[in-house]
Amino acid sequence: MIAQVKSWGNSQGIRLPKDVLDMVDIRVNDFLSVDVVDGNIILRKTVKHRTLEERAAEFDGKIGPYHEYGWDKPVGRERW
Numbered sequence: 001m002i003a004q005v006k007s008w009g010n011s012q013g014i015r016l017p018k019d020v021l022d023m024v025d026i027r028v029n030d031f032l033s034v035d036v037v038d039g040n041i042i043l044r045k046t047v048k049h050r051t052l053e054e055r056a057a058e059f060d061g062k063i064g065p066y067h068e069y070g071w072d073k074p075v076g077r078e079r080w
Contacts, residue, residue, distance in 0.1 A: 003014040026032070026045055035042045 001017070001020065003016065005012050005014055021027070024045065031046045031048060032043045033046045035044070
């Protein structure tokens with residue numbers, strides 16, 4: 001496949017066919033990391049960081065602690 005570099009505002013861009021993006025599971029608004037290795041541009045899909053709420057949803061909204069820890073009586077000079 002050949003793609004052509006085109007002007008896009010003050011930058012340049014290329015368009016990739018949907019079939020190519022489907023092969024690597026890239027969708028609109030996905031983030032890609034861009035690396036240059038030996039004069040070649042390498043694009044990699046990155047992992048989006050999830051919010052605390054998104055992470056908590058995986059645990060039915062329970063963030064913890066799930067139980068209290070029983071401490072013994074103070075030893076020495078500490079005060080509770």
